[in-house]
Amino acid sequence: QSLYQQLGEQQGIETIVEEMLYRVGGDERIAHHFDGVDIMRVHKLISEQVCDLSGGPCDYSGEDMKTSHRNMGVDNADFNALVEHLIAAMEKEDVPVSAQNQLLGVLAPMHGDIVEE
Numbered sequence: 001q002s003l004y005q006q007l008g009e010q011q012g013i014e015t016i017v018e019e020m021l022y023r024v025g026g027d028e029r030i031a032h033h034f035d036g037v038d039i040m041r042v043h044k045l046i047s048e049q050v051c052d053l054s055g056g057p058c059d060y061s062g063e064d065m066k067t068s069h070r071n072m073g074v075d076n077a078d079f080n081a082l083v084e085h086l087i088a089a090m091e092k093e094d095v096p097v098s099a100q101n102q103l104l105g106v107l108a109p110m111h112g113d114i115v116e117e
């Protein structure tokens, strides 16, 4: 089974990203970064990116990670907080731990482009 399939394909990925963003919005450590942001658009783009990276039939159409997070002042703790919410969302959707780790492994190299401090 491909990672895309283990994440529940398009529907599963959209649910996971929605759940993650919902938790991010309720986390006072990082919610302020999303003030004034079009969250539906970010939901669409992160879902598309995860679909693409996990081997699904999508082509990510957003900005690269360095451009889209520039001057945001995201630090290590912010990054870890978002990852924490992603893991919680995958747990909730019963994604197997090995698949969770595969997705985290694909996202980890983006750390350097997203974290600035």
Ligand code: HEM
Binding pocket: 030, 033, 034, 037, 038, 042, 045, 046, 049, 061, 062, 063, 064, 068, 069, 074, 078, 079, 080, 082, 107, 108, 110, 114
């Ligand atoms: C693995 C970690 C992350 C991934 C995969 C990711 C992915 C993305 C993607 C795909 C977009 C849309 C790009 C575009 O606008 O074209 C985006 C935008 C955004 N991200 Fe992230 N992100 C990550 C971490 C973070 C963190 C830690 C924060 C802050 C706590 C953050 C805050 C934002 C904000 C505020 C936007 C909206 C920018 C705007 O529309 O002006 N991201 N992210």
